[in-house]
Amino acid sequence: MIETKGYAVHEPGSDFSEFNFERRDVGPNDILIDILYAGICHSDIHQAKDEWHDSMPTTYPLVPGHEIVGRVVRVGDDVTKFAVGDLAGIGCFVDSCRECVNCKQGLQQFCFQRAVFTYNGVERDGVTRTYGGYSNNYVIDENYALKVRPADDLRGVAPLLCAGITTYSPLKRFGAGPGKKVGVVGLGGLGHMGVKIAKAMGAEVTIFSTSEGKAADAKALGADHFVVTKDPANLEPLAGTFNIILDTVSADHDINPYLGLLGVGGSMVVVGVPEKPNTVHSLSLIFGNKTLAGSLIGGIPETQEMLDFCADHNITADVEMIDPSRLPEAYDRTVKADVRYRFVIDMQNA
Numbered sequence: 001m002i003e004t005k006g007y008a009v010h011e012p013g014s015d016f017s018e019f020n021f022e023r024r025d026v027g028p029n030d031i032l033i034d035i036l037y038a039g040i041c042h043s044d045i046h047q048a049k050d051e052w053h054d055s056m057p058t059t060y061p062l063v064p065g066h067e068i069v070g071r072v073v074r075v076g077d078d079v080t081k082f083a084v085g086d087l088a089g090i091g092c093f094v095d096s097c098r099e100c101v102n103c104k105q106g107l108q109q110f111c112f113q114r115a116v117f118t119y120n121g122v123e124r125d126g127v128t129r130t131y132g133g134y135s136n137n138y139v140i141d142e143n144y145a146l147k148v149r150p151a152d153d154l155r156g157v158a159p160l161l162c163a164g165i166t167t168y169s170p171l172k173r174f175g176a177g178p179g180k181k182v183g184v185v186g187l188g189g190l191g192h193m194g195v196k197i198a199k200a201m202g203a204e205v206t207i208f209s210t211s212e213g214k215a216a217d218a219k220a221l222g223a224d225h226f227v228v229t230k231d232p233a234n235l236e237p238l239a240g241t242f243n244i245i246l247d248t249v250s251a252d253h254d255i256n257p258y259l260g261l262l263g264v265g266g267s268m269v270v271v272g273v274p275e276k277p278n279t280v281h282s283l284s285l286i287f288g289n290k291t292l293a294g295s296l297i298g299g300i301p302e303t304q305e306m307l308d309f310c311a312d313h314n315i316t317a318d319v320e321m322i323d324p325s326r327l328p329e330a331y332d333r334t335v336k337a338d339v340r341y342r343f344v345i346d347m348q349n350a
């Protein structure tokens with residue numbers, strides 16, 4: 001077994017403390033990754049606090065982290081995709097059945113037997129709990145690890161493994177590109193990646209934000225327009241004008257005003273996961289042939305495609321680096337929408 005040092009919460013809302021555990025030995029198809037950087041996704045916070053108790057209850061101790069970049073330090077005998085010294089990434093899941101219709105299509109996140117999530121999951125042996133990237137290493141089957149090209153800013157690559165793919169996948173599916181108007185609701189970790197990726201795809205991008213103070217950042221990120229949503233009057237002139245609206249908001253809010261901004265045939269894609277359900281009147285969708293959709297991360301092939309797209313377009317996340325002792329501060333500031341725009345933990349000396 002491989003000794004691992006991680007950082008865990010032991011009950012909802014508790015602080016992080018050092019937590020030592022073991023990962024499996026490196027099997028024939030496995031690689032061992034020394035973790036360099038781990039991003040902090042709002043899903044980590046939801047689960048650390050057990051806010052998704054009814055659908056995805058948290059089992060403690062919880063070591064979060066599913067935006068992982070590291071270096072391969074050991075490979076199993078049958079590994080072909082990675083060599084010792086390569087960079088590798090790990091996203092939100094680390095295994096799946098490989099045989100169901102969804103796995104066969106490369107949509108492993110929708111595995112009929114449920115994908116093995118990177119943390120707060122159970123391995124396919126049915127007993128071994130998974131612990132995430134707030135730790136110094138990970139053992140993963142090579143087929144579920146991603147190739148990462150050497151980049152100047154690997155710290156900004158880590159968040160692509162969740163925030164990047166979660167925004168890339170629906171933007172591509174709903175046709176973001178030249179001549180298309182894309183709205184991004186919420187300028188946080190996902191939102192800022194959505195802006196960068198939609199711009200790189202060629203779309204005209206508007207940010208909808210509750211935070212007036214992010215206007216200058218929005219421009220620097222490449223957004224064409226910035227709309228403060230606290231005053232509903234700001235939305236009125238935009239009614240019926242958007243092709244795609246991507247809602248990344250983590251907290252309870254009304255999505256109906258945004259449906260009104262879609263043009264005929266427009267699509268609103270929800271990726272944020274607030275605690276409470278939303279209510280939508282059928283007529284809000286019927287008038288204008290509108291689509292209300294959801295999107296969950298992406299499968300392995302599309303995640304690799306996204307990493308390559310971002311490398312080709314020089315896209316990385318804007319990050320604030322912390323060491324594990326600052327996890328409580330990072331969680332508090334993220335909940336207050338005060339992250340610019342992803343906290344990333346430096347795991348090298350942790």
Ligand code: NAP
Nearest residue numbers: 042043186187188189190209210211250251272273296297
């Ligand atoms: P984040 O960095 O905290 O960003 C969320 C943003 O939402 C904030 O920066 C803020 O932007 C806005 N916001 C916060 N509170 C709000 C409120 N009360 N009303 C309106 N807007 C508010 O979070 P994240 O890491 O980007 O994650 C966003 C959500 O996506 C989370 O719920 C997460 O669990 C979920 N998620 C889903 C997937 C998926 O596959 N579908 C993957 C990853 C994460 P402004 O300051 O601009 O208003």
Ligand code: ZN
Nearest residue numbers: 041043162163
């Ligand atoms: Zn995430």
